[in-house]
Amino acid sequence: MNSINISAPASVVARLRQLLNEYQHTEIELRARLRASEARFRDLLEMTSDWFWEQDAQFRFTYFSTGLAQTHIPSTELLGKTRWELSTNLTPEQWAAHRAMLDAHQPFRKFEYCIRTDAGEERWLSINGQPQFDERGCFSGYRGAGRDITERRRTGERQRLAAAMFEATRDAIFITDTERNIVAVNPAFTALSGYSEAEVLGRNPRFLKSGRYADAHSAPLWEVVGRKGFWQGEFWNQRKDGETYAVLTTISEVRDASGRPSHYVGVATDITHQKAAEQRIEHLAYHDALTDLPNRALLGQRAELALALTARRHEALALLSLDLDRFKEINDVLSHTEGDILLVQVAARLKTLTGDTDTVCRIGGDEFVLLLPETDQERALRVADKILAAFRQPFPVARHSLRITVSIGIALYPHDGSNVTDLLKNADAALHQAKQNGRNTRTFYAQEMNAAAFERLVLESELRRAIAASQLCAYYQPKVRLSDSQIIGAEALVRWRHPDHGLIPPGRFIPLAEASDLIAELGDWMLKEVCRQQAAWRDAGLPPLTVAVNLAARHFRNSGLVAQIQGLLAAHSLPPQALELELTESSLLEIGPNTEETLLALERLGVGLAIDDFGTGYSSLSYLKRLPLTALKVDQSFVRDLVSDPDDRTLAATIIALGHGHGLGLQVVAEGVETDEQRRILLDQGCDLAQGYFFGQPVPAADFVAGWIRQGFSDVQDAVELTEA
Numbered sequence: 228m229n230s231i232n233i234s235a236p237a238s239v240v241a242r243l244r245q246l247l248n249e250y251q252h253t254e255i256e257l258r259a260r261l262r263a264s265e266a267r268f269r270d271l272l273e274m275t276s277d278w279f280w281e282q283d284a285q286f287r288f289t290y291f292s293t294g295l296a297q298t299h300i301p302s303t304e305l306l307g308k309t310r311w312e313l314s315t316n317l318t319p320e321q322w323a324a325h326r327a328m329l330d331a332h333q334p335f336r337k338f339e340y341c342i343r344t345d346a347g348e349e350r351w352l353s354i355n356g357q358p359q360f361d362e363r364g365c366f367s368g369y370r371g372a373g374r375d376i377t378e379r380r381r382t383g384e385r386q387r388l389a390a391a392m393f394e395a396t397r398d399a400i401f402i403t404d405t406e407r408n409i410v411a412v413n414p415a416f417t418a419l420s421g422y423s424e425a426e427v428l429g430r431n432p433r434f435l436k437s438g439r440y441a442d443a444h445s446a447p448l449w450e451v452v453g454r455k456g457f458w459q460g461e462f463w464n465q466r467k468d469g470e471t472y473a474v475l476t477t478i479s480e481v482r483d484a485s486g487r488p489s490h491y492v493g494v495a496t497d498i499t500h501q502k503a504a505e506q507r508i509e510h511l512a513y514h515d516a517l518t519d520l521p522n523r524a525l526l527g528q529r530a531e532l533a534l535a536l537t538a539r540r541h542e543a544l545a546l547l548s549l550d551l552d553r554f555k556e557i558n559d560v561l562s563h564t565e566g567d568i569l570l571v572q573v574a575a576r577l578k579t580l581t582g583d584t585d586t587v588c589r590i591g592g593d594e595f596v597l598l599l600p601e602t603d604q605e606r607a608l609r610v611a612d613k614i615l616a617a618f619r620q621p622f623p624v625a626r627h628s629l630r631i632t633v634s635i636g637i638a639l640y641p642h643d644g645s646n647v648t649d650l651l652k653n654a655d656a657a658l659h660q661a662k663q664n665g666r667n668t669r670t671f672y673a674q675e676m677n678a679a680a681f682e683r684l685v686l687e688s689e690l691r692r693a694i695a696a697s698q699l700c701a702y703y704q705p706k707v708r709l710s711d712s713q714i715i716g717a718e719a720l721v722r723w724r725h726p727d728h729g730l731i732p733p734g735r736f737i738p739l740a741e742a743s744d745l746i747a748e749l750g751d752w753m754l755k756e757v758c759r760q761q762a763a764w765r766d767a768g769l770p771p772l773t774v775a776v777n778l779a780a781r782h783f784r785n786s787g788l789v790a791q792i793q794g795l796l797a798a799h800s801l802p803p804q805a806l807e808l809e810l811t812e813s814s815l816l817e818i819g820p821n822t823e824e825t826l827l828a829l830e831r832l833g834v835g836l837a838i839d840d841f842g843t844g845y846s847s848l849s850y851l852k853r854l855p856l857t858a859l860k861v862d863q864s865f866v867r868d869l870v871s872d873p874d875d876r877t878l879a880a881t882i883i884a885l886g887h888g889h890g891l892g893l894q895v896v897a898e899g900v901e902t903d904e905q906r907r908i909l910l911d912q913g914c915d916l917a918q919g920y921f922f923g924q925p926v927p928a929a930d931f932v933a934g935w936i937r938q939g940f941s942d943v944q945d946a947v948e949l950t951e952a
């Protein structure tokens with residue numbers, strides 16, 4: 228370019244001035260722009276959490292932007308140092324690799340390592356670096372950006388841990404969406420429930436619940452989760468294979484960033500074993516360890532409950548306090564183990580003597596308490612006597628045959644107390660009295676009851692003698708065919724001609740006899756007497772009849788019964804049709820399954836078997852079908868109001884139809900027919916036979932024959948003289 232000639236024309240000078248001016252302006256503007264750009268860059272660096280760094284050719288830090296301060300790492304400490312001098316992690320090999328890359332002047336990205344802050348905290352950094360060269364192309368160092376990634380790494384770590392925990396935990400975990408449909412389950416869930424993830428995805432976890440337990444939770448559960456964010460409780464669930472298991476489950480709500488529920492997480496711990504242990508502990512707390520009988524605590528609970536029920540129903544209840552006589556002496560002679568064996572056997576025997584609703588408790592060494600609901604003086608006495616009688620059988624302990632007796636004290640609700648404490652106290656007082664009275668006996672708390680019991684005791688011993696002293700006799704009640712009112716049979720009913728009290732009806736002494744072994748003797752006597760009478764009638768020329776004898780359930784358990792009856796029939800040359808046996812419906816349940824053989828043998832023999840007082844028990848049709856029955860006797864209670872009560876009429880008709888149908892094919896007999904109207908209704912309903920005052924009262928044999936003859940056997944009039952003789 229040519230130099231400027233100062234003698235240049237003024238116009239040129241002005242032009243140059245203008246250019247210079249413009250240039251100066253431009254430079255000012257450029258500087259300003261540069262400053263602005265620098266400020267922007269500075270602001271940027273200050274406002275981001277990232278920072279900018281520079282290193283010289285020996286990789287020593289020469290510069291940090293302010294962003295580093297946010298990591299709480301003071302840049303002053305770093306300046307002049309290399310990265311590996313500062314790091315707290317990475318192996319020498321890893322650093323060697325990094326340095327090799329730097330030595331090769333390579334750019335790098337996302338190189339991660341840790342350094343420690345002032346406070347001693349480790350921070351993870353991630354850096355990118357770019358090698359720098361000067362104008363001549365010589366390597367001058369590195370510059371780049373750094374970022375604190377501690378949080379990101381922690382979150383990542385947590386996620387990895389959470390995933391590992393989800394997979395590895397032994398608790399079953401399920402995750403549902405807000406519709407409560409399963410979206411994920413862990414392996415423990417599959418192990419516990421037996422369902423694979425594929426089988427449960429999309430299903431509501433409620434399908435796991437076993438139907439065995441009341442579902443009290445469900446509705447409040449979700450309400451609580453919504454309100455508190457979680458719910459905890461126990462469930463009984465069902466495995467895929469059908470087995471049930473108990474779980475303690477926590478259901479928690481998971482919210483999204485906006486605070487709305489997005490998922491539910493259920494964590495279930497298997498507590499089946501704990502539950503079983505709890506039940507065992509509960510059982511131990513309420514049972515005696517030796518005999519497994521309920522203990523005093525459980526007695527208290529059951530007694531409270533029974534008392535409340537009894538009071539509401541206006542019934543009676545009995546508490547029996549039992550104590551073995553002279554157990555201490557026996558125990559001293561025996562070893563401890565043998566004493567225990569004896570107690571276990573006593574417990575077992577007491578249990579066989581009581582019913583399902585009764586409670587037998589052991590409340591101390593040789594002390595037992597029986598709680599008998601629905602029990603009045605009568606039954607209390609019967610149970611006590613049954614126990615005394617059962618203790619006559621020795622107990623086989625080790626090689627011994629031990630005889631031991633028991634004393635019993637009886638307290639009755641409401642008579643002897645209105646609460647458990649009083650009743651127990653009074654039963655104990657009565658027990659004390661029983662011991663005073665010489666042991667091996669039972670005593671009522673209230674004296675007047677002892678008096679009544681004593682009277683019964685007298686009666687009982689008298690009855691024992693009455694059989695031997697021929698004070699018993701049989702009365703006969705005619706049984707007629709409804710279609711033509713012909714006498715076709717009779718029922719034999721026992722009477723006791725007491726020398727002082729006159730004729731005692733069976734209602735007063737049969738229960739006594741049933742409570743002891745007397746009932747069997749009485750039955751044997753009746754069987755013999757009826758056979759003898761039948762033979763006498765036959766010998767007198769009277770036509771053959773079927774006479775029914777009432778037997779107690781206990782009798783059928785006697786294995787010799789069939790042979791005995793067979794022997795009697797043979798001895799009196801009677802056909803099997805001469806006898807029929809009556810067994811009440813309520814005692815059917817008592818006879819037990821092993822009597823079926825006896826009943827079948829009777830059927831083979833040809834002796835009929837009638838169900839007495841039918842309609843008062845609870846026998847099932849299928850049970851009746853299994854038994855070899857021949858007749859069914861409709862209880863008096865259904866006949867009594869037949870005329871006035873349409874319900875009873877329906878019931879009677881139903882029983883008759885039942886006896887005839889359903890493969891039973893039984894003869895149906897109506898009991899207690901007192902009027903002609905009753906007779907007509909029963910006839911209309913298709914009933915076969917009837918008994919009752921309308922046709923004839925139970926009377927002595929001679930009177931029975933007289934009535935029988937009036938019915939049309941005048942041709943055997945002569946024979947009557949014979950029978951009465």
Ligand code: C2E
Binds near residue numbers: 704839
């Ligand atoms: P059961 O076997 O149901 O006998 C029928 C009872 O009803 C008899 O009472 C009889 O006298 C009575 N009776 C008959 N017809 C009528 C009537 O038209 N109206 C009314 N109101 N009653 C009538 P009994 O003889 O006092 O016998 C009562 C219960 O004693 C018998 O009931 C039976 O369970 C039992 N029993 C009687 N004799 C014996 C026996 O030898 N052995 C056994 N184990 N129990 C017997």
Ligand code: CA
Binds near residue numbers: 718777809839
């Ligand atoms: Ca009967």
Ligand code: CA
Binds near residue numbers: 840862898
């Ligand atoms: Ca009856």
